[in-house]
Amino acid sequence: MNPAPGLDRFSVNQMTVRGLSLPELTDACARLGVPGVGLWREPVRAYGVAAAAKLVRDAGLTVTTLCRGGFLTAAGPAERAAALADNHAAIDEAAALGTDTLVLVSGGLPTGDRDLHGARERVADALAVLGPYAAERGVRLAVEPLHPMFAADRCVVSTLAQALDLAERFPAGQVGVAVDTYHIWWDDRAPEQIARAGASGRIHTFQLADWTTPLPAGVLHGRGQLGDGSVDLRAWKRRVEAAGYTGFIEVELFNEELWARDGREVLAETAGRFVEHVVE
Amino acid sequence: MNPAPGLDRFSVNQMTVRGLSLPELTDACARLGVPGVGLWREPVRAYGVAAAAKLVRDAGLTVTTLCRGGFLTAAGPAERAAALADNHAAIDEAAALGTDTLVLVSGGLPTGDRDLHGARERVADALAVLGPYAAERGVRLAVEPLHPMFAADRCVVSTLAQALDLAERFPAGQVGVAVDTYHIWWDDRAPEQIARAGASGRIHTFQLADWTTPLPAGVLHGRGQLGDGSVDLRAWKRRVEAAGYTGFIEVELFNEELWARDGREVLAETAGRFVEHVVE
Numbered sequence: 001m002n003p004a005p006g007l008d009r010f011s012v013n014q015m016t017v018r019g020l021s022l023p024e025l026t027d028a029c030a031r032l033g034v035p036g037v038g039l040w041r042e043p044v045r046a047y048g049v050a051a052a053a054k055l056v057r058d059a060g061l062t063v064t065t066l067c068r069g070g071f072l073t074a075a076g077p078a079e080r081a082a083a084l085a086d087n088h089a090a091i092d093e094a095a096a097l098g099t100d101t102l103v104l105v106s107g108g109l110p111t112g113d114r115d116l117h118g119a120r121e122r123v124a125d126a127l128a129v130l131g132p133y134a135a136e137r138g139v140r141l142a143v144e145p146l147h148p149m150f151a152a153d154r155c156v157v158s159t160l161a162q163a164l165d166l167a168e169r170f171p172a173g174q175v176g177v178a179v180d181t182y183h184i185w186w187d188d189r190a191p192e193q194i195a196r197a198g199a200s201g202r203i204h205t206f207q208l209a210d211w212t213t214p215l216p217a218g219v220l221h222g223r224g225q226l227g228d229g230s231v232d233l234r235a236w237k238r239r240v241e242a243a244g245y246t247g248f249i250e251v252e253l254f255n256e257e258l259w260a261r262d263g264r265e266v267l268a269e270t271a272g273r274f275v276e277h278v279v280e
Numbered sequence: 281m282n283p284a285p286g287l288d289r290f291s292v293n294q295m296t297v298r299g300l301s302l303p304e305l306t307d308a309c310a311r312l313g314v315p316g317v318g319l320w321r322e323p324v325r326a327y328g329v330a331a332a333a334k335l336v337r338d339a340g341l342t343v344t345t346l347c348r349g350g351f352l353t354a355a356g357p358a359e360r361a362a363a364l365a366d367n368h369a370a371i372d373e374a375a376a377l378g379t380d381t382l383v384l385v386s387g388g389l390p391t392g393d394r395d396l397h398g399a400r401e402r403v404a405d406a407l408a409v410l411g412p413y414a415a416e417r418g419v420r421l422a423v424e425p426l427h428p429m430f431a432a433d434r435c436v437v438s439t440l441a442q443a444l445d446l447a448e449r450f451p452a453g454q455v456g457v458a459v460d461t462y463h464i465w466w467d468d469r470a471p472e473q474i475a476r477a478g479a480s481g482r483i484h485t486f487q488l489a490d491w492t493t494p495l496p497a498g499v500l501h502g503r504g505q506l507g508d509g510s511v512d513l514r515a516w517k518r519r520v521e522a523a524g525y526t527g528f529i530e531v532e533l534f535n536e537e538l539w540a541r542d543g544r545e546v547l548a549e550t551a552g553r554f555v556e557h558v559v560e
Contacts, residue, residue, distance in 0.1 A: 114512040116466065149429040151466035152510040153493040158466050186396065186431035186438050213433040217497040230432040232394040 001060035004033025006275040011036025011064040013207065013252035014043060016270060017263035022047045026059040028264045032271055036248045038065040038207075039097060041090060053097045063099035064248040065142070065178075065205050066090065072126035073107035073119040073156055080126070083107075087130050095137040101204045102134065103142045103178050108153040119156040124166050131174030142204035143167055144178035147186075149219055160184055160193035167202050176202030179240055180252070182209035182223050185231040191239050198243020206240045207250045208233055208278065221254045226273035233277050249278065281340035284313025286555040291316025291344040293487070293532035294323060296550060297543035302327045306339040308544045312551055316528045318345040318487075319377060321370060333377045343379035344528040345422070345458075345485050346370065352406035353387035353399040353436055360406070363387075367410050375417040381484045382414065383422045383458050388433040399436040404446050411454030422484035423447055424458035427466075429499055440464055440473035447482050456482030459520055460532070462489035462503050465511040471519050478523025486520045487530045488513055488558065501534045506553035513557050529558065 003010070012025075012034055020028060022043060029037060037056060044052045044066070056063055069090035072083050087104075094102040106123045113119065127141065134141050145163040146155035157163050163177040177197050184190040197203045210231045212224030226233060237249065251270055258266050283290070292305075292314055300308060302323060309317060317336060324332045324346075336343055349370035352363050367384075374382040386403045393399065407421065414421050425443040426435035437443050443457040457477050464470040477483045490511045492504030506513060517529065531550055538546050 109510050114510055114515075117468070147429065148427065148466040149495065149499070152491055159468075162468065186428040188397070188439075188442060211432055214498045215429065215495070218494045219429070219499060230389055230394055 001030065001035045002033060003035040004271070006279045007033055007271055008035065009247070009249050010034055010271060010274050011038055011062070011248040011250040012267055012270060013038035013067065013250050014040050015067070016251055016253040016258065017267050018259055020263035022052055022055055024263065026055055026061060028267050029061055030059055032268055034267065034271060036062045036064045036250065038067060038250045038252065039063055039099070040067050041093060044093065044097065049093050049096050057098065062248065063097045064250050065101045065103050066094040066097055066099050068103040068105050069141070070104035071107035072104075072123045073110060075110055075113070075122065080122075084126060084129055087126070088133060091130065091134045091137055091139050094139045100138060100140055101142050102139050103144050103205060105144055105146060106155045106157045108151070108156060116151065116156050120162065120166065123157065124169060127166060127170060127175055131170045135171070135174045140173060140204050141175045142178040143175060144180060145183055147183045159187055160190050160197065164193060164197055164202065168200065172201040176204035178205045178207060179203055180207040180209065181231050181233060181236045182211060185211055185236070194239045194243050198240070198245060203240055203243060203245045205250060206245055206247065207252045209251070209253050216256065221256045223253045223255050225253060225255065225258065226251065226270065227277040234280070237278055281310065281315045282313060283315040284551070286559045287313055287551055288315065289527070289529050290314055290551060290554050291318055291342070291528040291530040292547055292550060293318035293347065293530050294320050295347070296531055296533040296538065297547050298539055300543035302332055302335055304543065306335055306341060308547050309341055310339055312548055314547065314551060316342045316344045316530065318347060318530045318532065319343055319379070320347050321373060324373065324377065329373050329376050337378065342528065343377045344530050345381045345383050346374040346377055346379050348383040348385050349421070350384035351387035352384070352403045353390060355390055355393070355402065360402075364406060364409055367406070368413060371410065371414045371417055371419050374419045380418060380420055381422050382419050383424050383485060385424055385426060386435045386437045388430070388436060396431065396436050400442065400446065403437065404449060407446060407450060407455055411450045415451070415454045420453060420484050421455045422458040423455060424460060425463055427463045439467055440470050440477065444473060444477055444482065448480065452481040456484035458485045458487060459483055460487040460489065461511050461513060461516045462491060465491055465516070474519045474523050478520070478525060481524075483520055483523060483525045485530060486525055486527065487532045489531070489533050496536065501536045503533045503535050505533060505535065505538065506531065506550065507557040514560070517558055
């Protein structure tokens with residue numbers, strides 16, 4: 001794969017163009033000179049993990065991440081065992097796809113639970129099990145802080161500082177963090193935490209989305225196209241680079257309006273926005 | 281006013297029962313033994329500031345706060361002058377109503393602006409003008425951090441730490457903070473910041489709402505009734521009390537479902553929830 005000008009570090013997360021099948025996605029990447037893709041477990045499993053791995057390998061694409069494992073906050077033994085089993089499977093899938101990074105979304109508060117700290121400790125307990133298993137397979141876990149608006153129902157890890165407090169209990173080759181502008185752009189402590197993450201080699205993926213308002217109901221599918229919102233994307237890119245990150249930059253947009261359009265067109269637009277708003 | 285059992289520190293913010301007129305609100309408070317109200321500028325001005333002041337005074341109610349001034353992030357000279365004039369008026373109204381606390385919501389990013397730090401500095405510039413004016417009239421400004429999901433369009437001050445960084449540039453008798461569980465419950469640094477605020481006498485109001493999901497479109501009107509969500513309300517009450525706060529506790533719920541119901545019924549329910557979930 002010869003990347004198009006300005007796109008040598010560009011990766012499109014599959015969810016940005018969720019309407020495309022995996023063959024359509026790899027074909028569109030080849031035509032546009034997009035060298036990286038971030039994949040999601042559900043469509044990969046529906047297509048077949050081995051078949052998907054062959055498809056992206058034959059297309060010369062780098063699989064920058066697999067999204068996602070996690071949801072590790074349940075308190076009951078049966079639920080915890082099921083969550084660990086599912087994450088072991090996710091690690092196996094990541095290894096089969098040839099990516100070195102599995103993104104983890106921690107999970108929210110169990111019903112009736114109001115103890116965020118306790119839930120984060122259960123995530124740490126799970127990382128102690130999953131980290132060595134992942135490292136043995138060449139996969140690193142990337143704990144992703146999600147925006148605080150998701151703290152109750154999706155992710156009890158809300159800041160890079162919290163994600164690093166978890167990750168630093170383990171070797172960097174086992175556990176690091178995902179830095180996603182959508183989730184951290186508001187946080188005046190995030191720049192120093194990016195430096196902290198970089199210093200120990202824990203920036204395992206860098207993802208971009210812009211922040212646009214008004215947020216839609218449920219707030220999950222309102223991530224803005226690059227350049228449409230309030231995030232100074234280039235400034236965040238410079239921060240992760242100053243911290244030593246030289247890897248792919250993945251664009252992950254959950255956006256109903258984008259999903260309603262043709263995925264090839266959205267991919268071309270997103271690549272163009274990347275060159276306009278991110279590349280120096 | 282003789283407060284009902286358990287309600288001696290309870291204050292209902294007018295927005296919780298926005299369907300009630302001011303006379304209906306004061307009447308409902310008298311019947312239920314609710315000793316405090318937090319008022320909003322728009323309905324007070326519509327009723328007449330002097331008339332509203334007489335109404336609450338005759339009812340024996342304490343006006344715990346006036347909501348709200350602020351929106352101080354504009355960069356243009358004309359817009360900044362207009363914002364300052366509006367806040368001077370808000371301070372005058374607070375003094376006329378006999379409350380010692382004006383809540384300030386800082387304002388969001390101007391269109392096309394991506395510099396949160398710069399916007400917060402413009403808030404500081406405005407506080408330097410407004411603080412002395414307020415103190416001369418017996419009014420304290422309470423900078424309210426809003427949940428980070430409002431950082432772009434409503435309030436560039438997202439954490440108690442940021443609010444205190446602003447407030448501490450001025451005397452505590454001029455500028456303090458509003459502590460509202462809805463906005464800070466996710467923040468693991470908030471407990472230490474409450475202690476910091478208390479140590480300098482800057483907890484100018486303590487407000488409660490619970491966090492419920494899914495969030496509605498626009499995310500403004502989804503604050504949960506006490507006990508319905510993920511916030512350990514009593515734990516937060518204990519933290520502000522440990523920091524020295526002994527004042528009223530105001531319940532402020534922006535909630536379309538509550539607004540669709542009879543305000544007297546909602547007030548009675550809210551007072552009951554306060555006793556159940558907050559009072560020791």
